[in-house]
Amino acid sequence: MHLNMRLDTVGAYPFDRLRSLLGDVLPPSGIEPIPLSLGEPKHAPPSFLAEVIARESAAWSKYPPMRGSGDARRAIAAWLTRRYSLPKEMVEPETMVIPVSGTREALFMIALAAVPEIKNGKKPVVLMPNPFYQVYMGAATIAGAEPVLVPAGKEDGFLPDFSTLPLEILSRTALAYYCSPANPQGAIASIETMKKLVCLAREHDFLLVSDECYSELYYGSPPAGAAEACAELDGSFQNVAIMNSLSKRSNAPGLRSGFVAGDPELIRKFARLRDYGGAAPPLPLSAGASALWADEEHVIINRRLYAEKYKIAAEILSGKYGYYTPDGGFYLWLNVGDGEKAALRLWRDAGVRVIPGEYLAREIEGSHPGAGYIRLALVHDKDKTAEALTRLVSVL
Ligand SMILES: Cc1ncc(COP(=O)(O)O)c(C=O)c1O
Structure with missing residues (x-):
């Protein structure tokens, strides 16, 4: 069939690439997997x-x-x-x-x-x-x-x-x-x-x-x-x-x-x-x-929850992987040297799912601003976030 070739040019979406990277690799048994790859907020919306x-x-x-x-x-x-x-x-x-x-x-x-x-x-x-x-x-x-x-x-x-x-x-x-x-x-x-x-x-x-x-x-x-x-x-x-x-x-x-x-x-x-x-x-x-x-009340509460999680992140990650607390958003953008390798290890050895920065950027003229990074979405509650980051440090 003659389908739209432009769709081939854009290529696979990053989450498809992540699924291919992780393939049949299973997280460790006996611990709860923690997905931090998707920016999908898990705090409750107002009732x-x-x-x-x-x-x-x-x-x-x-x-x-x-x-x-x-x-x-x-x-x-x-x-x-x-x-x-x-x-x-x-x-x-x-x-x-x-x-x-x-x-x-x-x-x-x-x-x-x-x-x-x-x-x-x-x-x-x-x-x-x-x-x-x-x-x-x-x-x-x-x-x-x-x-x-x-x-x-x-x-x-x-x-x-x-x-x-x-x-x-x-x-x-x-x-x-x-x-x-x-x-x-x-x-x-x-x-x-x-x-x-x-x-x-x-x-x-x-x-x-x-x-x-x-x-x-x-x-x-x-x-x-x-x-x-x-x-x-x-x-x-x-x-x-x-x-x-x-x-x-x-x-x-x-x-x-x-x-x-x-x-x-x-x-x-x-x-x-x-x-x-x-x-x-x-x-x-x-x-x-x-x-x-x-x-706005629920928005203020929401923002406070994220700020508390960044405090936890700073305690666990300070001085590691170029950690910085961002001015906004809910991600961590960590320089781990090899994003794909880190994503694979984190899933296999820690049950923590993250996305390689490489999938979120493109190489232009020999420079790749996503290479070496992983992105983590701090979308879960404080305990789960702390657990995921602690596992990350111990595995990487
Ligand atoms: C930068 C950016 N823009 C837009 C969106 C789309 O958000 P939504 O379609 O949920 O409004 C997202 C979702 O993750 C995003 O990260």
Whole structure:
């Protein structure tokens, strides 16, 4: 069959690669395996989530509107306004917000809305950090763009600097994915960096997609966001789309709930695309999502739990594997020398499942910013986390 060859170019997803690496290898018998490979929060979501969804059950018999419910759009606009102290009228719920069924699908689909056939007469480019959330690469490739990976290794402060790219690349750039707090490194961009990024997007007329799904998990000051940068610049969202999610903020990855907010021109195009291929968030789930966006108490508790786990991690890992407590997110990014070897040993000898950093990045011009690393998601409770890290130290 003549199927889409672009899918062969993107290759296997990192978790498939991990399954192949571990193959038939079993964890030691008699101890509980601890999976730290997937960024799937295990803290409980607030109990009101299930209550609200149950209360709205009459709406299971309705097709949800493709642009999301008005309530959800307003709850998201209100959250953005509060979180980033935006001017009151800056986020218009009707024209600037679309609730989505998790940001994963939206990060993918937005490339289909944003990448033209050609840009300035040439093949369009999609920028992303290296290492990167894998969906960026899939989206860029399937949309027919040339992915350009920008180093975000230790020497780069774990964040990519798109402004240093040659004009030849920037003039072809249709879309740039930026992630702060960064997955996997946990680095946070300053407000000045965010403003420069927005200006760069406007200067070269590309769409900046600011992936902010870890924005509420921070251990110092709250991370700046692209919305805040836009507010400080001129109060417009031109060339900017912000994505955020309830998966990490509210421990509800199974709710599949997030949003895209920003440039109304992009939102119009994206809504058109979604009319044909989008999955609108079901109304009962939208009601649950609105309740979550309106509540901060559970987010504060959640953040505290992660901070406590980083204290435990620092006690166990300080001085080892280049340990540092990240500014945000919930990962550990440890330099263990050989990520694949470490992942295999940790599974076989300690029952701890981690992902090699190599699978989350690509080698570019002889340099591989993920080589030597493993990523651990600190998603379990404190005891399990301490147990996993203690086993890790004893095995490695
Ligand atoms: C950087 C990043 N962006 C986006 C997502 C997608 O989150 P969701 O689809 O649950 O909103 C994830 C999930 O792990 C992520 O790590």
